[in-house]
């Protein structure tokens with residue numbers, strides 16, 4: 001089976017497992033795991049922020065990041081198909097008392113005019129106040145679309161002017177970095193707080209980080225424990241993340257090339273495929289998935305009429321070419 005359902009299906013390589021086996025560890029709830037500390041310091045520095053905090057999932061990193069800038073009863077604005085709105089099961093409302101309003105963009109982009117149109121400044125005791133604006137780069141359900149740095153900078157200027165924070169869901173920020181050559185610190189500079197994942201394209205088995213100021217991270221550490229996310233000798237997992245940062249970032253370019261190959265095979269314009277995700281509109285999405293599986297290619301639906309293909313570390317050039325042949329046949 002060639003598995004294109006998600007870039008989360010990767011298995012740790014032998015070299016990654018060896019790095020995990022060698023990891024120096026300690027009790028991270030006591031702040032004594034040197035490998036976790038090394039990973040946190042390295043990721044904070046990559047994005048030009050003061051500190052970072054290792055998390056079991058990207059969802060927890062997003063929940064704690066958003067709550068760090070949005071008080072209960074306040075709102076965050078995001079694009080309508082953002083992961084925080086669609087795929088975190090209402091966690092921001094259920095745990096943090098945060099409400100959301102959304103703007104819509106078919107490619108998940110910043111639409112400053114729409115954001116300005118729905119932004120709610122402090123207006124006294126009768127209205128919800130917008131405390132933060134959230135952006136997702138790359139944008140998952142918009143097919144791995146990159147948000148251009150110029151748009152993020154314009155949003156930064158606007159948000160600063162109106163006193164709102166910016167949250168960046170950077171689960172796949174590595175893909176945006178490799179696709180555009182934009183330094184990670186440039187993305188970091190537009191955000192007050194961000195979340196990044198190690199277990200997507202980077203191929204680690206587990207792990208995400210919240211990135212922000214020292215104060216934000218100190219507070220998030222308390223909330224992580226409160227929510228049951230305090231972990232002990234977790235340097236074993238952090239070692240996988242450090243290994244991934246050393247060996248699995250630049251190779252994301254291969255995933256992007258494979259995605260364009262698959263797009264072409266599916267009749268999707270490869271010029272619209274920025275990174276490692278291909279969205280294929282299919283009226284018969286469920287049937288298409290079943291027929292592909294019959295021929296050895298696993299793909300997924302992300303809506304009744306949308307098929308999604310995702311390339312990753314475990315897909316070789318050969319796999320991509322074989323899958324392209326199968327999918328072209330079905331199309």
Ligand SMILES: *Cc1c(COP(=O)(O)O)cnc(C)c1O
Nearest residue numbers: 057058059060083136140169171
């Ligand atoms: C995968 C993902 C996350 C985090 O997901 P977890 O499964 O909780 O690690 C967050 N944002 C986006 C855009 C994602 O694709």
